[in-house]
Structures are given as C-alpha cells and as structure tokens.
Amino acid sequence: MADLATPSAAKMSTIDAKADAPAKTQVTKPERPDEETYKKELAKAEKELSAVQEKQKANKAKLELAQPKNQDSPTAKRRAELIEERNKIRTTQQSGKSGRTQIMDRVKRLDEQMKTLQAEQKTARSRMPFRSADEVTQQVERLQKQVDTGMMKLVDEKKALAEITSLNKQKKSFGTLDESQKKIDNIKAQIAEEKKKLDDPESKALSDRYTEISSELDKIKAEQDEVYKNLNGLRDERTKLHEEQQTKYAAVKELKDKYYAARRAAAEYEKEAYRIRKEKQKAENDAYHAGKRRQVAQQKLEEASAPAYQDEILTAQGLIRYFDPSSAEAKAANGPGKFAAQASRTVDSSAIKGTALKKKTDDDDDNYFVGGGGKKKKGGKKGGAAASPAPSSGGDKFNLSIGVIEELGKVGVDTPMNQGDVPNVVEQLKQKLAHWKSDQDKKTKENIAKAQKEIDRLEAEAAAEGQSGATDAGNKPAAKNQAVNGQADAGAQLAQEKDGAADAAYELKKASIEDTNGS
Template sequence: MADLATPSAAAITTMDANADTAATSKAGVSKPDRPDEESFKKALAQAEKELASVQERQKANKSKLELAQPNKDSPVAKRRAELIEERNKIKQLQQSGKSSRGQVMDRIKRLDDQLKTHITEQKTAKGRVPFKSAEEVQQQIDRLQKQVDAATMKLVDEKKTLAEISNLNKQKKSFGSIDDIQKKIDKVKAQIAEEKKSLDDPESRALSDRYTAISSELDTIKSEQDDVYKSLNSLRDERSKLHEEQQGKYQSVRDIKDKYYAAKRAFAEYEKEAYRIRKEKQKAERDAWEQGKRKQVAQQKLEDASSPAYQDEILTAQGLIRYFDPSSAEAKAASGPGKFAATASRTVDDSGLKGTRLAKKGDDEEDYFVGGGGKKKKGKKGRDSPASSSEKFNLSIGVIEELAKVGVEPPMNQGDVPAVVEKLKEKLQKWKDDQDRKTKENVAKAELEIKKLEAEAQSEVNGASEGKSTETARKPATRLQGVNGQADAGAELKQEKDAVADASEELSKAKIEDSQ
C-alpha cells in the first residue's frame, strides 16, 4: 500500500509565509509598518521637555498670584503669619524684662544728671581763670617774681606786679577745686558705664537683632505684595495663556503616544491575524493528511481482517503433513499438476530414437519440506529423508519451528510421526471449519477498532476547536519534532507505520490464541 506523503518543515514554512500574504491580500488588508521605537522615544522626550517647561512657568505664575491675593493657605501668607507671631513673642520677652531694665535706666538717668551738674560746675570754674592749668599759673607767678627780684622796676610797677602775683596764687588754689570736680565726673561716668553693661547682655542683643530682621522681612513681603497687586490683571491673563499652552503641549504628548501605540497595536493585530491564518491552514492541511492516513490505516486493517483466517496456520499444517506423510492427499495434491497447469498439445513418439536418454536437470534432485516460510536445501546432502531410519531420526530447525508455530510437539522418533500427523490433520480440519466464522469476527473487530479510532479523531478535533490541548499518542514526541514546533513528517509517518504493525501483530496473536 502506498504511503501518504507529508510536506517537509521547510516547505511548510514557505507555504505558511505564502498563505499569510495571500490571505491578507485576499482580505484587502495591507501589512502595516512596524513603528520606530527610537524615533518615538526622541519625539516623546522633546514633547515632555516642552510640557515641563510650561508647567514650571505655571508654578511661577501661581506663586505670584498667591502673593498678590489674600489667601491664608498660600506659602507667602503662611510665612508672613509666622514672622508676625515670632515678632510678638519677642515683644513679650522684652516686656517681661522691662521692669528691671527700667530701674537700671532710672539709676543711669540720675547719674547722668549728676554728671551734667559736675560738668557745669567745672566749666564755670574754668571760666573764672584765664589759664588752663595750675602749671601755667605757676609759670606766670615765677616770671613775675623774677622781675620783682631783679629790682629794675619802678615802685608803682612793682606794687602792681606783687598784687598780680598774689592774685595768681589765689587762682592757683582754685585749680584744686577743678581737679576735684573732674574726679567726681570720672567717678559718675564709671558708674554709668557699669549700669549700661548690665543692660547690654547677649540674649537681649540677639532678641533685638532678630526683631530687626523680622521687621525687615515683613517690609519686603509687603513691598512685593504691593508690586504684584498692581500687575494682578496681567498675571491672570498670563495664567490663562499658560493654561492653554500647557493643554496644547499635553495634547501633543498624548498624540505622540496614541499614534505610536495605535501603530504598534495594528502591527500586533496583523501579526496575530497572520499567525491565526497560518495555523488554520496548517490545521486544515494536517487534518486532511491525518484523515487520509486514517483511511489508509482503516483500509489496511480491513484488508488484513478480510483475508481468510488461519491462512498461515493451514499452509504450515499442510506443509508439515506433506513432510511427515508423503503418501497423504495433501502431498499428492502438491506434487500433481495444478489446477491451471498447461496440457501438452501433442505427443512425441520416441520409439524410433536410439541411444541413451539424457537426464533433465533436477530429475535426481529431491526437495526438503517447505513449511510456511522456508525451502529445503537441494543437493546430495538433502536426499536422505528424515524418516528413512528408525535409529537416526533428525529434524531440521525449520521443521521444529513450524511445529512450534502450530502448537504441536515434535516427534522424538519414527514411531511418533503418525500421531503428529493425526494432530496436524485435526488442527487443519478445525481451522478450515472455523475459517469463515473467524474471518467475519476479525472483520467485525477491525470495523469496531476503526470506529473507535474515528471517534478519538473526532474528539481531538472538537477539543482543538474549544481551544483545549488534547495531546494523544498520535502526536510525535518533542525530540521528533521539527522547526517552529511543527511535527516532523517522517516521524509521524514512522509512528503511523508502527501503529499499523502493532495492530497487525495483535490480530495475528488473536488468530493463534483462537486456534489453540
């Protein structure tokens, strides 16, 4: 029986590609281009960069608006409230130390009044004397005294000079009171400095500096609010423009993404559809091939089952009978002319021929028994019959195997041969009588098995249509599969042949069991 040819893996791949192109062309769908991912990333990065720039400008505009508008939740308003609260706390701290500071200030004020009084007295005392110090007065006294001691002056002038010297001595004594006043002034100044030191502590100075800084920052915030408030309308217009620009940039980003992913989905859908078409075509081809193979297997099974039952056993038994009993009817039928043997159309009269007749080739040769599967060797060594002597009784291996095939014990000597022949005749008659029944039974079994295989094939098809994987023994192993996960054609064909051989072997075993 001819084997059903299967296409190779390379041929299947080529046919798949052609099928994809033909199917898509027939459907009127052109193959879309694969989107360029690098170009998409560059365009998207540029669009996102422009969008981020607009968003930064929106944040700056929002900050200015919050600064201008009275909003308690704005960062500027919160900062201003924090500064005012901190300044009030500093005022409270300064107010708590105001009483002790006031006492110090009162003492400083009294000391300052004393200082002013002493300074006034000193100025008054210095105003009475034309000299700046007692040394100058003493120098003037010494100069006038030298003039008097020289006795060169007139009496009137000398009296005036002595009177002046007496007056200068009085003025010299007044400088002592001026020095005392200066000492008092220095003492009061030292007391005032001590009192001021008690007021000038680091904590108070730090509070005062912080108070000044807070006031300066509050003034700056107020100035900025005033400037921004003046341009509030322009800021609102800018906010509207920035919002429109931001929406446009955002839409650009969305358009780039939508275009890329739409092209990507279209390409993926095309690939998916092409894959589906390819798989459907492969499945159709595979189903057609498997259906043809099933038909061939069914035909082979029916042919094997329709052949006469026990045919091998009958032929083997007849051969053994001819071998052990050459005078039997089977031997005579085998040695006589066949049913369709040709008859001589004329007879040659050899009465007038003289001389020695030449022997034909094979006249002196004898044949060994041919059972079901072998011939006896020709020649001188095979001329002696196995049953020629009771002392020497030998059987060839082929005869023993044929006896074992039909389930008959081989004879041990010449005396066992008749019993063996009878057993063979009994089995032969039994097989002939039961041949028709057994043949019909084999045909029924084959038909039942074919129906079972067809039912299994149909269940596989139904399971595959539901998207379920129905792996059966008909599928080759992974190691026998070809490229792209497709089953190798030779592997499947070999597996089908093995299945046919297994079925034939089971039928032959059933025949032998029934014969026994």
C-alpha cells in the same frame, strides 16, 4: 505497516493558500514603535509642559501678591507671620530691663537651695561605709553565698544574716541620696538657663532679627504696589499661559496614546498571527493523523479480510505431503498444474539411432541429495528410487529436520518419535486441516468484525481527544514544540510524528486480529 509520509511544508502552504484565497483580505502588519524614540519625544514634551507650569505658578504668585485682601494666599500669610514676630520682639526688648533684676533674684534663690541640698547629702554620705548602692549589693551577694554554702558556724551565720538585713536598709538610703542628687542637677540646669538670659548676644540677635523682618515687610509692600499697577496684564498672561498649558498637556497625552495604541496593535497582530498559526498547525496535524488512521484502518481491514487459517492450512498440507507421499495432497502437488502447458505434437524417435543423452534428473549424483530418512544404499539406482521426502522405514534410524519439527509445533501436533507414530500424525493433521477449512469463512468474518470494532474504538478515542482540545498529550510539550515566535523546530515536529506513529502501532498491536493457534 507502511509509514505515512508527512506532507511537505511547501505542499501544505500551497494547499492553505488555495483554500484561503477567496476569503483572504490584505492586512498590513503594524510596526512596533521604537521605545527609545518615544522616551526622547516624551521627555521633550514633558519638559515643555513643566516650563509652562512654572510660568503659571509665577503668574499666580504675582496675582496673589496684588490682592492683599486674600488672607489665604502665601504672601498674605507670610506678611502676617512677620508682623506678629516683630511685635513679639518689640515686647521682649521693652521688658528686658526689668527682667534682668528678676533673673538675678531667681539665680540667687536657686543657688542657696542647691548649697543646702549638697550639705545634707554630704552629711548623709559620711555616715555610710559604702560609696554607692552597687557596693552594698555586692557585699550582700557575698554574704548570701557564704550562708548558702552551709559551712559557717551558727553564730557566724546569724551574724551574717543580721548584716545582710542592715545592708538592705542602707541600700534604701542610697535611693534617697539619688533623688537628692537629681534635685541638685535640676537646680544647676535652671541656674544655667537663667544666666543665659543675661547674655548680651541674645539681645543683639533680637535686634538683628527685628531689622530683617522690617526689611522683608518693606519688600513685600513694594512688590504689591508694583504688581497692583500691572494687574490687567497679569490676568491676560494667566489666560495665555492656561491655553499654552492645555496645548502642551494635549501633546503629551497624544504622544502617550499614540505609542500605547501602536504597541497594542502590534501585540494584537502578533497574538492573532500566533492563533492562526496554531489553528493551521492543528488542522494540518489533524488531517495528517486522520489520513494515517484511514491508512492503518484500510490495512487492518485488508489483513482481516484475508482467509483465516491460511498459514496453518498451507503448513498442514505440506506436512501431510511430507509424511504421506501417497496422499491426495501429495498427488495434487506432484501432478501437472491446472494451468500446465500441454504438448502440441509428439516426436517419433524410432528412427533416431545412437547413444541417448541422460536427463539431468537421471544423474546418480543428484539422487544423493534427495532428502531420505535412512542411510544411502550401495546400489546407486535403488537408493535413488527409494529416496523420497518421507522418513525412512524399517530398521533405519528415524530422522526429522529442524524445519519439520518447527512446522509441527506451529500447527500444535506432537513430533513422531518413530515410523509407527507417522500415521497418527498424518491423521491429526488431516483433522486439523478439515476443521480449519470448515471454519475458515466464519473465522474470517469474526476477524473482520474484530478489526472493524478496534477501528471504531480508535476513531472514537481520536474524536474524543479532538473535542477535548488535547494537543501534544502523548508527550510533555517542549518549548520548541510550541512555535511561540514562528515555526516550530523541524526536529521537534519529526519526533512528534514518530511518537504518534509508535502510539498508533502500540494501540493496534494490543488487539489481536486472529488466533494463530486455532482451536
């Protein structure tokens, strides 16, 4: 099977250029925007926008300061908080004198209560042999282990159990002592808090805070007075800043829109270019495989149209001539051909005298190489006359060449073991020859029909594969076969083409076009 050459890239590009020339329009490839330049310009525009927004905030704060009736403004809220805090400090300072006496009385009562609890706790602890509940628990566990061993006497065991019961009661008493200790600690904390109230640093801190609040309130009032005088100017500034802010915001938005629009345009162009490349490659690939299928189909039809049994007929005729030189086939082969040249004149040799030159075919040495079946006889002339393609007869050995045996195997005839089997072999060959000749036309038509059926099946499979959109289905497509960012790898394309040729040869090989063994 002849290989179908892959169309060159130059030729394909020329064909596509000619085909697309009428409908082609001039398209300029959009440039992908520079990201670093975009980031720098965006940072600059956003910085200008932020500066204007800061000015707007300052202007708004001044306007709120100039309008004290607006209680929701930050300045008004701050002023109200400061006034409230100053009033509290003033009330605290006024009640400071009478409060110190009350604090001293509370400290004295708490101290007496704490001493009473400490005395009770000391008395209770002196009656207990253990210092804490953990020691009681350890003693109970030690006694319980001794009881659990079962090695104690009955009297000792009862004594240990009684001691365990007593220790558990004492353990509960430790819980009462813990509660008493918590009360003592709580009273100590209360005494410490009350004593802190008597310290002078707190009164000094209140006085300092009162001074700070008064100063801040005076500052707020001064700012309000100043801003109120320039209220109209602040309002004009607010309008101007708003317009500037809108301009800066529009510039930032335009910069972003322009950048992302350019990116989308470049991406769309690359996507469309990739789609066109893929469609072009698919069209070229489909055209290539369609031409290849047509060539394969033409070759298979030519092979199927050849006369059937041609090799078998020629082989059988050659074997008949070999085994039976007197047959019609041998005579037809040895006689002059249909298109043999005839002598245009005869030469009278009666007047020629002298020694006649021998022909090359009369040489005794050449007769030695004629394929005879038996041994060469001593008489050179007799041996040469008896030599023929047929096997030797009589008592000579019956020998056949390997080639003759192989030819007999090809036509399905058993090899003769002696000279007596030769007529039967010749008869079988003639029968097969007659059958092949009579069945030749019918078998040829069957071969043509079978080849056409196989071609139709392969065409249907190719059409179904094309409709399903399957590409690269025979083998797993590699990344270099995809041609994502440009042309596909040349080595990958060549490998795919070879794979396609191998697949087609395999499919056609599965369908046998003719039965070489005959009937």
